[in-house]
Amino acid sequence: MASTDTKNEPNDTVSNTLPETAESAHSDQPEITLSESSAYAEAAVENAETKPNLIVLRQKLASAKRILSRRLLKSFHGDRTTRLYHVWPGNNVFFCGGRLVCGPDPRGLVLTTMAIAMSSWSFAAYVANDVVSFGYAPKIIGSLILTFIVVVNLGMVSTTDPGIISRNDQMLVESATERGVEGDEERVKYCGICNIYGPPRSRHCDVCDNCVEKFDHHCPWIGQCIGLRNYRLYISFLFIGLAFFAYIFAFSFQTIRHRMSQNNVVLIDLLRNCPETLALASFTFAAALLLGLLTCYNLYLVALNQTAYENCHQYYASSQNPYDKGFLSNFMEVFYWSTPPSKVDFRGEVNIYDQV
Template sequence: MHRSGATMAWNVFKFCTALRGLGSIMILLVLGVVGVTYYAVVLTVYGPYLFGGLLDCLIATAVLILFHSLLAMLLWSYFAVVFTDPGSVPPNWRPAIDEERGEADPLVGSESSHGQSDRSNQQIRYCRKCNQLKPPRCHHCSVCGRCVLKMDHHCVWVVNCVGAQNYKYFLLFLFYTFWETTLVTLSLLPEFIAFFSDGEIIGSPGSLATTFLAFVLNLAFALSVLGFLIMHINLVSGNTTTIEAYEKKTTPKWRYDLGRRKNFEQVFGMDKRYWFIPAYSEEDLRKMPALHGLEYPSKPDFECQEF
C-alpha cells in the first residue's frame, strides 16, 4: 500500500511539472484562436461589407466596433491575469492575533498538516512544503511550487495561479470572453448556415474553412465559458474560492460571507468606475486590505469552530 501511494505522489509531481511546461504553448493557442476569429470576422466577412450598400455598411460598422471593443477588453484582462502575481506570502510573515476573541480559521482543521498555537489558543496554519506560516485563505499550489494568497485554482489557459491579486482580472477575462465569443457566433451564424445551403457560396476555400472553424471554436468557447462564469458568480456572491467551496462543506458557517454587495466589493473594489476594467483605484488599494490578500473582514458574530 505504501509503495502504491508513493507511485501516485510521484505521478502527481510529474503532472505538475508538465503543466509548468505548457506556458508559452497555451498563450500561443489563445492568440491563435483570436487570430483565426479576427481573420474570419474582420477580413473575410464584415470588412468587405463596409464597401457594400448603406444597410450592409451600417451593420458591419456596428459589429466591428463592438467586436474590437470587446476584443480589446478581453486581451487586456487576459494579459493582466497572465502577468499579475496572484499574491505570495511575504518573508517572515506573522499573523495578527486577535487576543480578545482568539478566533481560528475555519479551514485550519481540514487543510493544515502542521500547526502552532499562540497564547490565544489560535491554531496557526503552516505549510511544510514552503516551510512557512500561511495567512488565512492561503493555499499551496503544486504547479507553481509556492503558497498563493486566496488561491482559487491554477489555470493552464492563463499560465498562472488565480489568487487574491488577479482574481478580478480572471473574472473579467471570462466575462469579456463570453460576450466576445457570443457576438462572433451570432455574427458568423448566417455564414455558417449558408455553408450548408444549396446556393452558391462566395469566397475561397481557405476563407470558408477559416470562417467555419471560427464559428465552431467561438460557439464551443461561449458555451463552456458560460458555465465557468455562472460558477464564479456564485462563488463571488458567497465570498468563497473554488477550493473553499469544496472545503467549507464541513463548515456550518462561513465567516467571510458579508452579504452579496460587500462580497462583490471584496473582489472588484468599491469604486464603480473600476468594476469593468482590470485595475483598482488607489483609494480601494489603500482602504481595502482584502485586495492585497493578507487580511479579510469577517462576520462580527462568527462563532469560532473548534477542530
Template sequence: MDVHKRHSLFNRTQEQASFTVFQPGFFNSELEPESLEDFDFEKAPNHNPTVNTITEEDDPIPHSSGVTYHSVVTSCGSAAPMINQQQPPLPESVEEYDMQPIYQKVLKERAVKNYQIFPGNTRFLCGGRLVTSKDYRAFIIALILLITPAALFCVFTCPFLWNQVHPVIPIVFAYLFILAFASMLKTSWTDPGIIPRNLDIPQQEIIDENASSTHASIMSDIAQKQIRIKNTSWSLRYCETCKIYRPPRASHCRQCDNCVEYEDHHCIWLNNCVGKRNYRPFFTFIVTCVILCIYVIAFDVYYLLSIASNSPGRGFGFVFSQAPVSFVLSIYCFFLLWMVGGLTIYHCSLIMRGVTTHEQLRRDIFKLTYPDLGANPYNKRNPLKNMIQVLCQPQPKSYLRRRKMADPVIEKL
C-alpha cells in the first residue's frame, strides 16, 4: 500500500464519528493478528526508503492528527492501535494556567543571600560585609570637612614643623588623622546592633467590626511580655514594623527603619545609627577630632608667631600674607572645636552615668512609669565601672547573618 492510499484510508476513518481508533493494515497478511504476540515482526518487509524524502507540501498525514512525522513509515508495521490524541482542556483559572508546563510557563529558583532581601533603609556594601544607611550625602560632606583641613595642614604647616621644630610633630599628626579617619569609617560601615525582624509574628488578627468595608483596620492580638529588672516587672514594647518584642535599651530608628540594640542616636554625618556594636569607634572618632583640632590650632598659632618674631616691625598684614592658609585653618578648627568638643563632653557625661542619649531624653517619662527603678536603672553607681562597661567590652557578634544563603526566591520567566 503506497503512502497516498494509506492517507485516503486515514481520511475515511476520520470521517466516521463513531470510531476514535485507527487500526492500520499489515504487509503481506490476509488476517490481522489478534494480539501483539501474534504478529511476526521478522517477516515484515522493509519499507521503501524513498518515503522518508517527502516534503512538507506533500506530507500525507496532517499535523493535527496526532501522528508524528516519523510515524509515516512505521505506522503500517505497528500492531498496536494508534489513538487520536485530543488537545487537553483549557485551564479554568489563571493560577492553573501559570502552573502548567504545557503552556511553557517556566519557574526558576534564584539563590540569594540574606543581605539582598533585607528590608528597611539599610544599604549593604562589598557583598554584605559593610552596613550603612541609604542617605549618604551628609557623610560625603563630613569626609570633606575632615580630609580638607588635614591636607592643608600637611601641605602648608608641616614642612615648617618638620624642618624647624621636630619631625615627630607631623608624624603624630598623621597618626591622629589615620585614627580619626578609620574610626569614622568603622562607625559608618559597622552594624550598630540591628535586631532581626519577624521573631514574634502575631498568631491571630482581629478585624475591627466598626471599620468600613473598604478600609478594614486590622489589629494584631499581641500578648504582653513581662521581664524583671531589679525585682521590678518590666513590659517589653512590641514593634509593629519589625514584628519583635524590643529588649530593654533597644529603640526603633526611623531613618534606618530598624530596631537597634542599645541605640544611642542616629548620626546623619556618619550615615548610621550609633548602638551597641559601634559606640566605641564613634566615641574614639569624636575624641580624636577634638585632639586634632587642638593640635592644628596650637601649631598653626606657633607657626604664625614664628613668622612675626622673625620679622620685627612688621604688622599683622605681613604675617597673614606669609601664611594665609595656616591662619584660616586655625580659625576653622577653632569653630569646629566648639561643636565637636561640646558633643564629646556630653558623651563623656553619658558614659560616666551609664546612660544613652535616648534614655537621657526620656528619663522623666521612665521615672514616672517605673518609680521603683528610678531614672536610670543601669547605672553601676561608679563612673569607672560605667566607663569599663561601655568602652572596654569586646564587640559582640552581629545578629544578622548577612552573607548566609537565604531561602530560594521563585521567579517566573
C-alpha cells in the first residue's frame, strides 16, 4: 500500500490561543481512510500530551493566579469593587495608591541608589576638603546639586509607567482601561500571554509580565522596563549620571595627582595613605565610562529611531526601517514631543467578584 504523507494540524487549545496559527495551515490536505484517520487522531492526542505548549501552560498558571487573588480579595473585602492595581495580573509593585508603578525586583534599584549615595558621601568626606583648587563649599554644593538631580531622575524613571498595555481580561472593565488597538490590522502583534493585539513595536517583558509599548529593554539597574513613556527619562538619567560620576572622578583624580607630586609618592603609597580617594576615583571612572558608552549607544539608537530590542535582534538588517523619519525628526520625537498618557488607569475601580 502506498504511504500518504500528512501534515499535523494544530490542536484546538493552541489554535484558540494563537489564531494566526490556524490560518497558516494548508488547505490542500491529501485524503485518508477511516483507519488512518483514527490512528492519526490518537497520535495527535499522544503528541499533545507529551509535548505541552509552553504558552498554554503559562496562560493556565496566570488564570489560576488571578482566580486565587479574586477569591482572597472576596474573603477580605466587604464591597464588590477594588482598585485595578490591587488585581493587576502583572508582576509590578505599586505605591501611592497606584500612582507609582515599579518593577518586581528592587535589588538593582537599591544598589544603584546606594552607589550614588556612597559616592557623594565619600566625595564630601575624603576629597572635597582636600586643599587643591576651588573651595570646600563650592565643591560640596556642586556635588549635592548633581546628587539631588540624579536621584530624583532615577526615582522618576523607575516609578513611571513605561507604556503598559491593558490585557484582554474579563475582570478589567472598560471604565478602568483603554483597549484600543493602534496601527493597521496587518501590522499589529498578537501576544498569547496577555491575549491582546498590541501596537507593532510592543513586546512582552518576561520580568514584569506585561506588554510594553515601544519596548526598549528591561533595565536591571533601574528595576523597570524602558518603553515609550519613560525612555526620555532614561536618556536624561544617563546624561545626569555621567555628569555626576565624571564630576567626582575629576576632583578625585586631581587630588591623587596633587598628593603624588607634592610628596613624591608612587601609586602603591596611595593605597596606604589615601585608599578611600583611590577607590572612589577607580569606581567613578568605571561608572562614568559605562554610562558614557550607554549614552553614546542610545543616542545612536535615537538617531536611527530604533529600540535596543530591535537593534540587538537586527530587525532592519535586510530592510529599511519604516519608523526612521530623519535625523532631526527622530531626535524631536524623543526629546521634544509630548509623552502620551498611560493606557491603563491603575486607580480605576473594577468589579472582581462577578467574574469568579
